[in-house]
Every structure is written in C-alpha cells, then in structure tokens.
Amino acid sequence: xxxxxxxxxxxxxxxxxxxxxxxxxxxxxxxxxxxxxxxxxxxxxxxxxxxxxxxxxxxxxxxxxxxxxxxxxxxxxxxxxxxxxxxxxxxxxxxxxxxxxxxxxxxxxxxxxxxxxxxxxxxxxxxxxxxxxxxxxxxxxxxxxxxxxxxxxxxxxxxxxxxxxxxxxxxxxxxxxxxxxxxxxxxxxxxxxxxxxxxxxxxxxxxxxxxxxxxxxxxxxxxxxxxxxxxxxxxxxxxxxxxxxxxxxxxxxxxxxxxxxxxxxxxxxxxxxxxxxxxxxxxxxxxxxxxxxxxxxxxxxxxxxxxxxxxxxxxxxxxxxxxxxxxxxxxxxxxxxxxxxxxxxxxxxxxxxxxxxxxxxxxxxxxxxxxxxxxxxxxxxxxxxxxxxxxxxxxxxxxxxxxxxxxxxxxxxxxxxxxxxxxxxxxxxxxxxxxxxxxxxxxxxxxxxxxxxxxxxxxxxxxxxxxxxxxxxxxxxxxxxxxxxxxxxxxxxxxxxxxxxxxxxxxxxxxxxxxxxxxxxxxxxxxxxxxxxxxxxxxxxxxxxxxxxxxxxxxxxxxxxxxxxxxxxxxxxxxxxxxxxxxxxxxxxxxxxxxxxxxxxxxxxxxxxxxxxxxxxxxxxxxxxxxxxxxxxxxxxxxxxxxxxxxxxxxxxxxxxxxxxxxxxxxx
Amino acid sequence: xxxxxxxxxxxxxxxxxxxxxxxxxxxxxxxxxxxxxxxxxxxxxxxxxxxxxxxxxxxxxxxxxxxxxxxxxxxxxxxxxxxxxxxxxxxxxxxxxxxxxxxxxxxxxxxxxxxxxxxxxxxxxxxxxxxxxxxxxxxxxxxxxxxxxxxxxxxxxxxxxxxxxxxxxxxxxxxxxxxxxxxxxxxxxxxxxxxxxxxxxxxxxxxxxxxxxxxxxxxxxxxxxxxxxxxxxxxxxxxxxxxxxxxxxxx
Ligand SMILES: Cc1cc2nc3c(=O)[nH]c(=O)nc-3n(C[C@H](O)[C@H](O)[C@H](O)COP(=O)(O)OP(=O)(O)OC[C@H]3O[C@@H](n4cnc5c(N)ncnc54)[C@H](O)[C@@H]3O)c2cc1C
Ligand code: SF4
Ligand code: FES
Numbered sequence: 001x002x003x004x005x006x007x008x009x010x011x012x013x014x015x016x017x018x019x020x021x022x023x024x025x026x027x028x029x030x031x032x033x034x035x036x037x038x039x040x041x042x043x044x045x046x047x048x049x050x051x052x053x054x055x056x057x058x059x060x061x062x063x064x065x066x067x068x069x070x071x072x073x074x075x076x077x078x079x080x081x082x083x084x085x086x087x088x089x090x091x092x093x094x095x096x097x098x099x100x101x102x103x104x105x106x107x108x109x110x111x112x113x114x115x116x117x118x119x120x121x122x123x124x125x126x127x128x129x130x131x132x133x134x135x136x137x138x139x140x141x142x143x144x145x146x147x148x149x150x151x152x153x154x155x156x157x158x159x160x161x162x163x164x165x166x167x168x169x170x171x172x173x174x175x176x177x178x179x180x181x182x183x184x185x186x187x188x189x190x191x192x193x194x195x196x197x198x199x200x201x202x203x204x205x206x207x208x209x210x211x212x213x214x215x216x217x218x219x220x221x222x223x224x225x226x227x228x229x230x231x232x233x234x235x236x237x238x239x240x241x242x243x244x245x246x247x248x249x250x251x252x253x254x255x256x257x258x259x260x261x262x263x264x265x266x267x268x269x270x271x272x273x274x275x276x277x278x279x280x281x282x283x284x285x286x287x288x289x290x291x292x293x294x295x296x297x298x299x300x301x302x303x304x305x306x307x308x309x310x311x312x313x314x315x316x317x318x319x320x321x322x323x324x325x326x327x328x329x330x331x332x333x334x335x336x337x338x339x340x341x342x343x344x345x346x347x348x349x350x351x352x353x354x355x356x357x358x359x360x361x362x363x364x365x366x367x368x369x370x371x372x373x374x375x376x377x378x379x380x381x382x383x384x385x386x387x388x389x390x391x392x393x394x395x396x397x398x399x400x401x402x403x404x405x406x407x408x409x410x411x412x413x414x415x416x417x418x419x420x421x422x423x424x425x426x427x428x429x430x431x432x433x434x435x436x437x438x439x440x441x442x443x444x445x446x447x448x449x450x451x452x453x454x455x456x457x458x459x460x461x462x463x464x465x466x467x468x469x470x471x472x473x474x475x476x477x478x479x480x481x482x483x484x485x486x487x488x489x490x491x492x493x494x495x496x497x498x499x500x501x502x503x504x505x506x507x508x509x510x511x512x513x514x515x516x517x518x519x520x521x522x523x524x525x526x527x528x529x530x531x532x533x534x535x536x537x538x539x540x541x542x543x544x545x546x547x548x549x550x551x552x553x554x555x556x557x558x559x560x561x562x563x564x565x566x567x568x569x570x571x572x573x574x575x576x577x578x579x580x581x582x583x584x585x586x587x588x589x590x591x592x593x594x595x596x597x598x599x600x601x602x603x604x605x606x607x608x609x610x611x612x613x614x615x616x617x618x619x620x621x622x623x624x625x626x627x628x629x630x631x632x633x634x635x636x637x638x639x640x641x642x643x644x645x646x647x648x649x650x651x652x653x654x655x656x657x658x659x660x661x662x663x664x665x666x667x668x
Numbered sequence: 669x670x671x672x673x674x675x676x677x678x679x680x681x682x683x684x685x686x687x688x689x690x691x692x693x694x695x696x697x698x699x700x701x702x703x704x705x706x707x708x709x710x711x712x713x714x715x716x717x718x719x720x721x722x723x724x725x726x727x728x729x730x731x732x733x734x735x736x737x738x739x740x741x742x743x744x745x746x747x748x749x750x751x752x753x754x755x756x757x758x759x760x761x762x763x764x765x766x767x768x769x770x771x772x773x774x775x776x777x778x779x780x781x782x783x784x785x786x787x788x789x790x791x792x793x794x795x796x797x798x799x800x801x802x803x804x805x806x807x808x809x810x811x812x813x814x815x816x817x818x819x820x821x822x823x824x825x826x827x828x829x830x831x832x833x834x835x836x837x838x839x840x841x842x843x844x845x846x847x848x849x850x851x852x853x854x855x856x857x858x859x860x861x862x863x864x865x866x867x868x869x870x871x872x873x874x875x876x877x878x879x880x881x882x883x884x885x886x887x888x889x890x891x892x893x894x895x896x897x898x899x900x901x902x903x904x905x906x907x908x909x910x911x912x913x914x915x916x917x918x919x
Contacts, residue, residue: 057806061806064806077792078793079833080729080736082729082730094812132807132809135809135810138809138815139804139809140802141857143822143823143825143860144812145822145826146818146822146823151813152812168826168829174734174830175826175829178829182796183804185793185801186803197790197793249731249735250728250730250731251729284702286700286711288706288707288710291732400753401702401704402702403702526714526717526718528710529714572717572720572721572722573722578725578782578783578786580723
C-alpha cells in the first residue's frame with residue numbers, strides 16, 4: 001500500500017470490509033468481487049510459502065482452479081508442517097447435536113473468547129465457512145470420529161456451551177493436514193503445483209511496489225534461488241518459539257513474517273500470545289521443547305499446591321511426595337478462587353493462577369515451577385478403569401516422559417487412597433498476533449497475502465480451543481482462493497517477472513550479505529545458548545504477567561542480546577552446503593527482532609485483555625481489566641527501516657455492530 | 669527417578685551423499701536420564717560446536733511422535749529399543765551407565781543419505797502423489813452427514829491413516845520394501861466409501877511408483893510392523909494385496 005500519510009499524522013488503515021450487515025458481508029463480497037477466467041488463470045503464477053493447514057489447502061485449491069502454484073516448506077515433506085501436531089479438534093457450527101448451535105453462536109463465542117479484540121466481519125465469515133470445511137474434509141476421506149449410527153461425533157471444548165468440536169482421535173491436526181496434503185499431491189501429480197521441500201524463504205522481492213517473488217535457500221545445497229510470481233502468499237505459522245521453550249515444533253519460526261515486516265507489511269497485535277496451562281513442566285536446562293497435555297484433563301483432574309509453604313519446600317527438596325499430603329492440607333486454588341468454573345476456567349485465567357502460587361513459593365517440583373493435577377478424587381469416585389478409558393493415552397504419554405504413572409496408587413492416609421499426581425505448568429502455545437491483513441487477507445504490501453496462524457487472524461486477544469485449525473482451513477480452502485482473484489484480475493496482462501532483474505539481484509545480494517555476516521562473526525556462543533537466553537528474558541518479563549518496568553527492562557536486555565548475537569555468535573562450517581547451525585542462526589536473528597516487537601506492543605497496551613496481562617491493570621480480585629475507551633483497536637506496527645530503530649504504531653479502530661462489548665466473568 | 673549416566677556414543681558421520689561415511693565415537697558423561705534421546709544429541713552437538721566442530725545432522729521437528737521427521741537406527745532398531753514410539757519419544761532412562769549406543773541413519777537404496785543421520789525420503793511423497801488421494805475439488809461437497817459411515821470402518825480407517833510416513837518400515841525390512849507404508853494409505857481409502865470409486869487406479873498407480881523408485885519386494889517377514897512406531901498392522905498389507913488382485917482381475 002502506498003504510504004500517503006506522513007509519520008506525524010495517524011495513517012488511516014483501510015481494512016476493506018464490505019458493506020452491509022455482518023451476516024451478509026461475505027455473500028455481498030463474493031457477488032461483486034472480480035474473478036479471473038479459466039484461460040487467464042493458466043497465465044498466472046502464485047507462490048505459497050508454507051504447507052501447514054493454511055498453505056497446503058490454499059496451494060491445492062489454487063492449483064485445482066488452474067493457477068500455477070509454487071509451494072515451499074522447510075521440512076523434508078509438506079506433510080510434516082507443524083499443523084500435524086494439533087490434537088484436540090476443529091470447530092464448526094453444524095448443530096448436529098441439536099444443542100442450539102448456529103453460525104451466529106460460533107461467531108459470538110469466538111469474539112467473546114477473544115476478549116472483544118477481533119474484527120467482527122472476519123470472525124463472522126470464519127463461522128460462516130466453518131461448516132464447509134467439515135463437508136470438504138469428509139469428502140477427502142478424513143476419518144473423523146463417528147457414532148454407532150454412522151454419523152459424525154462431537155466433543156465439547158472450552159469457551160462454549162455447545163458440543164461443536166469434530167475430531168479424529170487425539171490426532172485431528174494430523175488427519176486434516178494429511179487430507180490437505182492428499183489434495184496437494186493430486187495437484188503436484190497434475191503438474192499444477194510445484195513442490196519445494198527443504199527450502200527456506202529468506203526475503204520478498206518487490207517490483208514497482210508489489211510483491212513479485214521470493215528469495216529462498218535450498219537447505220541441502222545452501223544455494224540461494226530466485227522465484228517469481230504474480231502474487232505471494234505467506235502461510236508460515238506462528239512465532240511462539242521466540243520464547244525458546246514452547247509447545248511448537250522445533251522448526252517453527254517467524255523469519256518469513258519478519259521478512260514481510262521489513263518490506264513494509266504491518267505487524268498486528270504481537271503482544272497477544274497464548275499460554276496453555278497444562279503442559280509438562282520444564283525439567284532442566286537441557287530441555288528442547290515443552291509437551292502439551294490435553295485441556296480435557298481438567299474435566300476430572302483437580303489442580304492444587306500445598307497450603308503450607310513448609311510442605312512446598314519439602315516437596316521441592318524431594319523429601320516428600322505429593323501423595324504424602326492429605327486432602328485437608330491441599331489448596332485447590334482454582335476451586336477456591338473461581339467457585340463457578342473451578343478447574344475449568346479459560347486458559348489464560350488458569351495459567352495466571354498457577355504462576356501466582358509459584359511466585360509466592362508454593363510451587364512443587366525441584367524447580368518450584370509446577371503445580372499438581374490430581375486424579376485421586378476422580379479415581380476413587382469412578383474407578384481407575386473409567387479414568388483410564390478417558391485419559392489412558394495421556395497417562396501413558398506422561399509416564400513415558402516423566403517416568404511417573406498418574407494411574408498408580410501411591411499412598412493411603414486415614415483410609416483415603418492417593419494416586420500419583422501429574423505435575424503441570426503453563427507454556428507458550430499459540431500466537432494470536434501476526435502479519436496485519438485486510439478483509440481480503442492481503443497485507444499492507446500489494447500482492448502479498450498472509451493466511452493461517454501467521455496473520456493476526458480472527459482470534460482477537462485470545463484463541464479458543466479448536467479454532468486455529470478452523471481458521472487455517474477457512475483461509476486456505478474458502479477465503480484466499482476467492483479474494484486473491486480480486487487482486488489478480490487486473491494482472492492478467494502482466495507477464496510473470498523474470499528473475500534476472502535488478503530487483504532480484506538486489507534482494508539476493510541482501511540475503512547473501514546477511515548470511516555472510518552471520519558466518520563472519522566467529523564469536524564464542526552457540527545459537528542455542530543465545531536463543532535460550534532470549535527465551536528467559538521473554539518468559540520472565542514478557543510472559544504471563546507483564547509490567548511497565550519489566551517491559552522496559554526486557555527492551556534493554558534484548559538490545560544487549562542483539563549486540564551479543566552480532567558480536568559473539570559462533571556458527572561452524574561454511575555457507576555452502578547443508579549447515580543446520582546457520583539455519584538456526586538466521587531464524588534467531590528474527591526471533592530477537594520479534595521479541596522486541598512483542599515487548600513494544602505489550603508496553604503500549606495499557607490494559608489487560610486475553611493473553612495480554614498487565615499487572616497494573618487488574619481488578620481487586622486479580623482479574624484482567626480491559627480499557628475499551630482507549631485500546632479498542634488493532635495495534636499495527638510499521639517497520640522503522642532498520643532493526644535497531646523503534647517501530648511506529650498505527651491504529652486500526654474496531655467497530656462492533658452485531659455484538660455488545662462486555663466484561664468476561666468466570667466467577668459466577 | 670532422575671540419575672545421570674555415562675556412555676559411549678558411536679555415531680555414523682558422512683559429509684555428503686557421495687562421501688564415504690564412518691563411525692565416530694563420543695564419550696558422553698553425566699547425562700540425566702530424563703533427557704530425551706534427541707536432547708542428548710543436542711547436548712553432543714552443543715559440545716561439538718563449542719569445540720568449533722560441525723554438529724551431527726539429524727532430522728527432527730515436532731518431538732512428540734507425530735510429524736514423522738525423526739528417524740535413527742539405534743542399536744539395530746529403527747526408532748530405538750522402545751516399541752510403539754518414535755526416536756523423539758525415547759528417553760535416556762532406557763539406557764544404562766557404561767553402555768555403548770550405536771546410531772545410524774535409515775539404510776535403504778530408496779532413501780539416499782544427505783549428511784550424517786539425515787536421509788532423503790522424497791520417494792514417499794512421490795508414491796503418495798501417484799494416487800494417495802480422493803479426486804475431489806474444493807467446494808461442492810455435500811453435507812458431511814449425508815454419507816453415514818459405520819463406526820467400525822471409520823475407526824479402522826483411522827488406524828491405517830495414523831501412519832506418520834517416517835520410513836522405519838523400510839529401514840527395518842531386509843528387502844527395503846515400502847509395503848507397510850503404501851498399504852496403510854491404500855487401506856484407509858479402501859475402507860471408506862469416498863475412496864472406493866478410484867480404488868483400482870489408486871492401488872495400481874501407487875504400487876507401480878513404489879517399484880519404479882527402487883523399493884524392494886515384500887516377502888512377508890513382518891519386520892516392518894514389528895518396528896512401526898504407530899503399530900500399523902500387517903493386515904493392511906493383506907488388504908493391499910487383495911485390492912491389487914481385484915484391480916488386476918478387472919483389467
Ligand atoms: C501441540 C499443539 C496442539 C494444538 N492443537 C490444536 C487443536 O486441537 N485445535 C486447533 O484448532 N489448534 C491447535 N493448535 C494450533 C494449530 O495447530 C496451529 O495454529 C495451526 O496448525 C497453524 O497452521 P498454519 O498452516 O498456519 O502453520 P504451520 O502448520 O505451522 O505451517 C507452517 C508452514 O510454513 C513453513 N515455513 C515456515 N517458515 C518458512 C520459511 N521461512 N520458508 C519456507 N517455509 C516456511 C513450514 O515448513 C510449514 O510448512 C495446536 C498447536 C500445538 C502446538
Ligand atoms: S507404516 Fe509405520 S514405520 Fe512405516 S512409515 Fe508408516 S508409521 Fe513409519
Ligand atoms: S520429531 Fe516428529 S515424530 Fe519425531
């Protein structure tokens with residue numbers, strides 16, 4: 001987008017939301033948008049970076065439509081994108097259970113769950129196309145769970161009063177991704193999609209103010225390669241690994257998003273980061289990632305720490321075990337603080353409550369950074385068989401990792417049986433913020449689109465369970481393939497650019513210089529050691545509880561860390577050929593920039609909402625306090641021209657027509 | 669409970685596809701037993717980088733046993749000694765102080781080595797591209813519940829669809845056959861009404877591609893299913909053979 005407004009004034013952001021009532025916008029849009037006819041589709045090339053749910057579904061659908069698609073991923077196969085790891089399920093408003101669900105209700109729950117910080121029009125469209133996703137996936141042969149009558153089964157998830165989640169065992173993401181991958185394979189076979197595996201996009205190539213190609217590195221040969229297209233779609237996932245430890249896969253990164261940001265694409269709401277309450281705690285400094293334990297465990301598990309701090313100390317020292325502490329000396333703090341919702345409060349609330357106890361010294365585990373999730377009461381009530389039927393696979397997974405079996409009786413005190421409790425702690429899980437996009441999913445750079453977790457999406461300040469898969473597939477199957485045509489319709493006479501232009505030369509030279517710079521530092525510290533330090537800073541100061549002071553400290557420390565990276569990093573090997581340390585170093589540089597961006601946004605947002613909690617802004621009971629008067633907007637950050645320069649804030653005000661903005665309440 | 673162990677690690681090192689490989693031995697000391705196998709390799713790599721040497725290249729991503737990216741032939745077993753688990757789900761408590769642990773890449777003509785423990789499994793994608801799909805264009809699907817499918821069939825299809833495409837079956841097989849992998853996909857679709865229409869074309873195309881890419885023949889040794897981290901059953905291969913015969917008969 002041409003920047004017509006000078007820095008001092010507030011630029012106006014055009015989110016291109018169609019006219020009409022919220023329920024009619026998408027229909028209106030589709031009725032009036034411009035299309036590309038089949039003969040012309042053959043002349044147009046589209047780059048899709050990413051093969052997760054968003055990227056694979058978009059690439060396959062664009063191929064089916066007749067476009068030429070170039071599709072990239074960093075793994076050795078498109079099927080291994082991080083989406084494969086999603087467990088729980090995908091939402092839709094089918095109302096198959098006849099429990100009163102509707103498109104409007106799904107829309108409403110998503111907006112409310114997002115703490116009233118999402119764009120109404122986008123969320124409504126998401127809810128509207130959600131049902132098509134289920135139809136589509138069944139037609140592909142995705143083996144969703146079924147009832148004995150042969151119809152689809154549903155389960156319940158947090159933040160909703162209806163049962164609208166479709167699932168395939170605990171492997172929903174896997175099955176949905178394999179469905180998209182199969183459609184993608186059909187297009188690869190048909191020659192409409194060219195697939196580039198083990199390729200990493202490093203930069204966007206801009207020609208005459210439009211995105212016209214990318215520079216990607218072949219991770220096996222180490223060579224930079226040029227790819228040209230009429231439009232570029234980014235579907236590269238979230239930035240959770242900025243925190244080093246997260247539930248994300250090891251390769252998840254924000255480099256492609258940062259490349260877009262540096263080319264002028266606004267980055268929206270970076271501070272909205274989701275912290276999941278039930279993950280296996282950190283056990284040592286050698287740990288590489290955190291494992292999610294399903295939210296469903298909170299249906300029967302009770303969360304507690306000792307009432308007596310001396311007992312917590314003994315637990316930390318390993319002198320006693322959780323099962324040595326009888327009922328009356330346990331503090332079920334969620335049940336105590338939130339009698340109405342108890343252990344089933346939303347993710348953000350449960351996470352903060354755990355942190356509060358641990359900060360006060362009541363944490364368990366040798367680190368003091370964990371709480372118990374206990375099934376004794378449920379096992380005594382329902383029997384171990386029922387509990388194992390419900391959670392057996394999760395118990396096994398927990399045992400494999402920790403060597404503790406939560407289904408094993410460990411003690412009997414005064415005739416009451418106590419089973420081994422699990423230990424859990426919150427961990428970074430998902431990022432609601434991302435590249436800013438308009439209603440058409442186009443970024444503020446012409447011809448550059450962003451879909452899936454990497455855009456700032458439809459989840460506002462907090463995402464509900466089972467809604468990320470829904471959004472990724474909605475974007476890829478049903479939204480982008482339409483909206484991108486509105487952009488491409490006047491590009492049909494433009495030939496695909498050649499890759500020998502000066503713009504490609506310059507872009508490649510830029511990337512080459514960065515890579516050479518990283519190789520030339522030849523300092524003393526490994527990539528991982530600096531990344532871990534970044535993670536510590538982010539978790540400590542930009543994590544679950546944020547303060548102005550802490551955020552300022554974080555910005556200072558991040559500046560120093562960037563300096564450390566620039567002067568003391570060591571990458572062995574050479575720039576040629578496969579170099580796994582160089583791959584990681586390139587991503588780390590972007591994580592540091594991302595970290596600063598998160599901190600800036602968190603500092604600016606003087607309110608608490610969803611995943612963003614500023615300790616200065618809470619009620620007397622310690623609940624999040626929003627400030628709708630001053631912060632009812634999407635915070636869009638514009639790159640300052642260099643990583644060292646502070647970004648500028650541009651606000652996209654939110655307008656709600658269909659929904660009344662209210663305070664979320666979980667106490668009564 | 670957590671203890672520390674020390675052991676010898678014999679790792680296959682190979683600079684590139686055409687280069688000659690060799691075993692390198694590393695002394696690993698004081699490794700906590702609650703470290704995962706891949707975290708143990710991270711520790712080794714950190715030590716190598718500190719000494720200015722190049723780290724051992726190995727594939728991995730999710731570290732939760734679902735993406736199928738990790739591999740490794742550990743002490744003669746694909747994905748190591750644990751059953752029903754991938755390498756990334758293996759913890760050091762399975763090993764003992766003083767052990768020698770041997771780590772090799774998948775060895776198969778169809779999976780050329782890229783570097784050290786990293787191999788190229790692109791052949792698996794090519795087999796899927798040959799026919800591992802239902803030909804259906806986005807849009808135009810009927811309501812999902814218009815087509816009831818028996819729970820038994822759906823559950824069985826789900827079991828077959830659980831294959832993570834890791835390639836352990838090929839690495840375990842003395843013939844280097846990919847039958848278990850191919851049969852898992854063929855079975856998923858053969859069990860579901862959506863897959864029936866193209867069943868014959870699919871099985872022939874996928875098997876033809878498999879042969880073309882240099883995978884060996886299946887002689888029913890069952891090593892694949894014994895080492896499969898996702899417990900994909902041998903009965904899938906039987907189903908594939910039936911499907912194939914059926915397809916040939918109707919030619
Ligand atoms: C453990 C876990 C469980 C989850 N469970 C659920 C659930 O039950 N329900 C739900 O709705 N959501 C769930 N989520 C969230 C959901 O899985 C993700 O938000 C979603 O899958 C993201 O999809 P995506 O397509 O946007 O990106 P991803 O799946 O992350 O794909 C990113 C793609 O981009 C590629 N890529 C990245 N960078 C580059 C680059 N520079 N160059 C080239 N390619 C690149 C990658 O190779 C990959 O193909 C879960 C998340 C986790 C971590
Ligand atoms: S069949 Fe089993 S061993 Fe073979 S690729 Fe699939 S999951 Fe891996
Ligand atoms: S790293 Fe994903 S299965 Fe092992």
